[in-house]
Amino acid sequence: MSHRKNILLIDDSLRILTYLEMMIREIGNIGDIETACDLDEAREIIKKDQTDVVVLDIQLPDGNGLDFLKWIKRISPVTRVIMFSNFADESHREAARNDGADYFFDKSHEFEEVPRALSLITVRR
Numbered sequence: 001m002s003h004r005k006n007i008l009l010i011d012d013s014l015r016i017l018t019y020l021e022m023m024i025r026e027i028g029n030i031g032d033i034e035t036a037c038d039l040d041e042a043r044e045i046i047k048k049d050q051t052d053v054v055v056l057d058i059q060l061p062d063g064n065g066l067d068f069l070k071w072i073k074r075i076s077p078v079t080r081v082i083m084f085s086n087f088a089d090e091s092h093r094e095a096a097r098n099d100g101a102d103y104f105f106d107k108s109h110e111f112e113e114v115p116r117a118l119s120l121i122t123v124r125r
Contacts, residue, residue, distance in 0.1 A: 004031035005123055006050055010042045010065070011035075011057045011084070016107070020055065023115045030118070039063045046072065051079055052123040055114060057107075058085035058092060066095055073100040078124050082117055 007024060011017050017035045024030060034049065036042035039062050045051065054072060058065040065083065072079055083096040088106035096104045103117045 003123070004029055005052045005118065005121065006031045007033045007118070008042060008045055008049075008051045008054045009033065009035045010037075010039070010054065010060065010068075012037050012060050020114060023112075024118060027115050027119045037061075039065075039068050042068070043071075046076070046079075051076070053080045053082065053118060053121055055082045055084050055118075058083065058087045066092070066099060069096060069099045069101055080121050080123060082114060084114060 007030065009017050009020050011020070014037070017037070021033050021035065024033060032049070034045050036045055039060055056065045056069060065085065069081055069083065072081060081101045083101045083104040084107055085092065086107045088104070088108070093104045102121065105111070105113045105117070
């Protein structure tokens with residue numbers, strides 16, 4: 001039996017965070033959904049809470065999401081990560097895969113895929 005997934009959404013657009021949260025709440029087996037607009041805020045949330053899945057943009061005001069992905073995997077290898085960005089060229093996709101991302105979606109064309117991917121992810125504690 002899988003437990004409810006605690007999710008952290010990281011994007012510098014409040015509009016995107018709000019829309020993503022609304023879409024995600026419609027799928028089952030979701031626990032807490034937290035949001036962060038920058039990496040400093042996200043880092044604090046991950047340090048204090050049990051985060052099962054992170055949905056992470058690449059370009060943020062205080063850093064690079066790919067570097068943050070490496071940090072997440074270093075401190076919590078079991079945390080699942082979905083990269084979600086307008087920078088969806090093959091080099092970014094490959095870098096994310098190599099650094100441990102479970103999925104990578106283009107914000108412009110694959111927005112609806114995030115909830116589907118979340119419903120497929122199983123988490124380990």
